[in-house]
Amino acid sequence: GVRPLLxxxxxxxxLHFVQAMLRRVSLRLSxxxxxxxxxxxxxxxxxxxxxxxxxxxxxxxLGMTPGRFFSELAPDLGDPLFNLxxxxxxxxxxxxxxxxxxxxxxxxxxxxxxxxxxxxxxPAVLYWLLDGIGLPPAGAYNTLLLIAFAGSGATFYWVLRxxxxxxxxxxxxxxxxxxxxxxxxxxxxxxxxxxxxxxxxLWLFHRLLxxxxxxxxxxxxxxxxxxxSAGSYLxxxxxxxxxxxxxxxAGELASGSRRPIRRAPLIVGGAASLGMLxxxxxxxxxxxxxxxxxxxxxxxxxxxxTLKSYLSVGARTFxxxxxxxxxxxxxxxxxxxxxxxxCAVGATLYGRxxxxxxxxxxxxxxxxxxxxxxxxxxxxxxxDVRVWGGDLRSPTELQLGIQAFRAAMAxxxxxxxxxxxxxxxxxxxxxxxxxxxxxxxxxxxxxxVVASHAAAFVLLRELLPGFDAIxxxxxxxxxxxxxxxxxxxxxxxxxxxxxxxxxxxxxAQGLLLVLLACEYIPSARYIEWQEIPxxxxxxxxxxxxxxxxxxxxxLELPFLENWREAQRMYYxxxxxxxxxxxxxxxxxxxxxxxxxxxxxxxxLEAISxxxxxxxSHLIIHLDQYSTVERRDW
Numbered sequence: 001g002v003r004p005l006l007x008x009x010x011x012x013x014x015l016h017f018v019q020a021m022l023r024r025v026s027l028r029l030s031x032x033x034x035x036x037x038x039x040x041x042x043x044x045x046x047x048x049x050x051x052x053x054x055x056x057x058x059x060x061x062l063g064m065t066p067g068r069f070f071s072e073l074a075p076d077l078g079d080p081l082f083n084l085x086x087x088x089x090x091x092x093x094x095x096x097x098x099x100x101x102x103x104x105x106x107x108x109x110x111x112x113x114x115x116x117x118x119x120x121x122x123p124a125v126l127y128w129l130l131d132g133i134g135l136p137p138a139g140a141y142n143t144l145l146l147i148a149f150a151g152s153g154a155t156f157y158w159v160l161r162x163x164x165x166x167x168x169x170x171x172x173x174x175x176x177x178x179x180x181x182x183x184x185x186x187x188x189x190x191x192x193x194x195x196x197x198x199x200x201x202l203w204l205f206h207r208l209l210x211x212x213x214x215x216x217x218x219x220x221x222x223x224x225x226x227x228x229s230a231g232s233y234l235x236x237x238x239x240x241x242x243x244x245x246x247x248x249x250a251g252e253l254a255s256g257s258r259r260p261i262r263r264a265p266l267i268v269g270g271a272a273s274l275g276m277l278x279x280x281x282x283x284x285x286x287x288x289x290x291x292x293x294x295x296x297x298x299x300x301x302x303x304x305x306t307l308k309s310y311l312s313v314g315a316r317t318f319x320x321x322x323x324x325x326x327x328x329x330x331x332x333x334x335x336x337x338x339x340x341x342x343c344a345v346g347a348t349l350y351g352r353x354x355x356x357x358x359x360x361x362x363x364x365x366x367x368x369x370x371x372x373x374x375x376x377x378x379x380x381x382x383x384d385v386r387v388w389g390g391d392l393r394s395p396t397e398l399q400l401g402i403q404a405f406r407a408a409m410a411x412x413x414x415x416x417x418x419x420x421x422x423x424x425x426x427x428x429x430x431x432x433x434x435x436x437x438x439x440x441x442x443x444x445x446x447x448x449v450v451a452s453h454a455a456a457f458v459l460l461r462e463l464l465p466g467f468d469a470i471x472x473x474x475x476x477x478x479x480x481x482x483x484x485x486x487x488x489x490x491x492x493x494x495x496x497x498x499x500x501x502x503x504x505x506x507x508a509q510g511l512l513l514v515l516l517a518c519e520y521i522p523s524a525r526y527i528e529w530q531e532i533p534x535x536x537x538x539x540x541x542x543x544x545x546x547x548x549x550x551x552x553x554x555l556e557l558p559f560l561e562n563w564r565e566a567q568r569m570y571y572x573x574x575x576x577x578x579x580x581x582x583x584x585x586x587x588x589x590x591x592x593x594x595x596x597x598x599x600x601x602x603x604l605e606a607i608s609x610x611x612x613x614x615x616s617h618l619i620i621h622l623d624q625y626s627t628v629e630r631r632d633w
Contacts, residue, residue: 055150061521072530073529077532078564083190085573086104105578109590110588112287113584118232144194152177155196159199164434172488173486174489181314181336185314204216288469304473305474307380312333316527333480379411451476539571545575552614553577569583
């Protein structure tokens with residue numbers, strides 16, 4: 001494929017120069033025996049090309065044509081429209097340095113309502129810039145959606161290249177992490193897709209613990225702030241994998257294999273991290289205390305992660321209709337057939353690299369460890385049966401479930417303790433910073449798997465502040481899948497190194513990448529593009545509201561089904577007058593009370609109450625009532 005190009009340039013460039021460039025390209029494309037990625041990581045031109053590749057692939061997967069880009073949202077008009085409204089609210093606060101940011105004017109008269117959902121402060125700044133250059137609301141949102149996919153893929157690719165994987169291996173790992181079925185299942189939730197800071201934060205935290213300097217502390221704080229500003233869900237969950245990385249480094253220090261480290265950058269970085277964490281989550285703690293945001297355990301059952309979840313295919317995967325195992329909710333975590341096969345190759349290569357020679361392994365200890373692992377799996381299955389078989393609504397069912405969860409966790413802790421005591425006799429010590437990073441990365445993935453499982457998560461809700469408000473523990477898969485994707489990249493590199501002929505190795509690796517990309521094609525029938533009105537096409541009453549100085553608060557009737565209230569919020573984002581309506585994962589008591597008193601339409605006493613609460617205007621959508629209700633009006 002290069003020869004036609006060479007014919008064109010051979011008359012202009014010396015032949016030895018062309019041959020030298022081809023050698024450099026071949027070395028960067030194939031991670032064969034003895035070929036290692038540069039420690040300094042990929043060049044910016046390489047990252048730019050990867051970002052462009054992921055942008056085009058994302059648009060192709062989504063079916064995002066230019067016409068849809070500027071006027072439509074996907075995959076529905078529920079959560080995407082709500083997130084767009086929150087983005088518009090945040091963008092309106094940017095010129096005033098986020099003054100009154102946590103008090104949007106929906107769910108009137110309640111205050112602090114932004115803490116009922118993801119704040120999206122960082123994306124709101126970008127939305128403000130896009131709005132400033134004239135992009136319509138749908139175009140700005142779709143730009144953020146493309147950034148969520150392309151940015152996540154590019155940052156994960158960069159981390160894998162720094163992990164000493166070749167170009168094709170890192171590209172395969174980035175594909176497996178960016179387009180897995182879990183992320184297609186979360187397509188409505190932009191805050192879950194905006195995971196650009198996840199791989200960067202994990203990698204830079206590892207570098208900070210490895211070499212605590214002021215520059216490394218500053219780089220980590222930037223990545224940490226980036227992820228905190230993207231939303232609250234992943235910002236809260238990321239501390240579980242960060243804890244795992246910290247424990248790995250603490251274990252290396254305790255073993256005496258590393259020299260003592262500088263403490264000042266760590267202390268200052270830790271204090272700054274705590275300050276940012278408090279700034280973001282203090283409003284959530286206040287909202288949780290004042291509005292009782294704890295989710296009952298029985299409501300978590302459709303979202304709980306069990307061992308069966310890892311065999312359940314995402315609904316938007318093209319072969320999901322033919323797959324035998326289907327779960328409701330978000331707990332659809334099957335990584336993909338091709339990814340699992342390549343991951344097995346990568347895991348085998350990593351195990352062979354870390355395990356001591358067979359003659360040095362204590363066989364009796366391995367048998368004991370295997371027995372403990374079998375008992376652990378049995379206990380987890382028993383805990384899963386409690387989730388599958390009981391609804392956990394009654395106190396008896398809930399108590400039996402918690403006892404099963406505690407037993408499973410006790411056996412898991414026992415297995416982990418036995419592993420810690422024997423691992424130095426089974427494994428080769430991590431002899432390089434890269435090996436230490438692989439160890440920390442896999443530990444963070446495993447701890448995320450454990451934390452997301454129903455047996456552990458129900459107990460964590462009782463111990464960790466803020467976890468009782470999490471309704472979708474399956475979103476831990478954003479961190480659990482890091483290890484799977486890294487093994488996919490290692491497997492592709494390993495397969496290339498097995499093949500002696502470089503050209504044949506590149507073809508084999510390219511074929512694996514094509515198979516990966518094909519398996520991640522989403523089902524078009526589950527990605528429905530729907531048009532939203534621009535400001536010029538809004539109903540005239542909303543423009544009239546924006547111009548009236550005497551509007552105190554507005555109520556739109558009839559109240560719609562919960563997710564359809566997002567349409568009212570979108571219209572609100574253009575006039576920003578206080579409205580009683582709203583949509584979120586949680587709703588305040590005042591909203592529920594007002595809805596109860598005004599359905600199907602308010603009596604005179606209810607109207608009097610509305611006036612006393614400050615509601616000055618009503619918008620009545622007669623076309624949304626039945627014929628009988630319109631007559632009654």
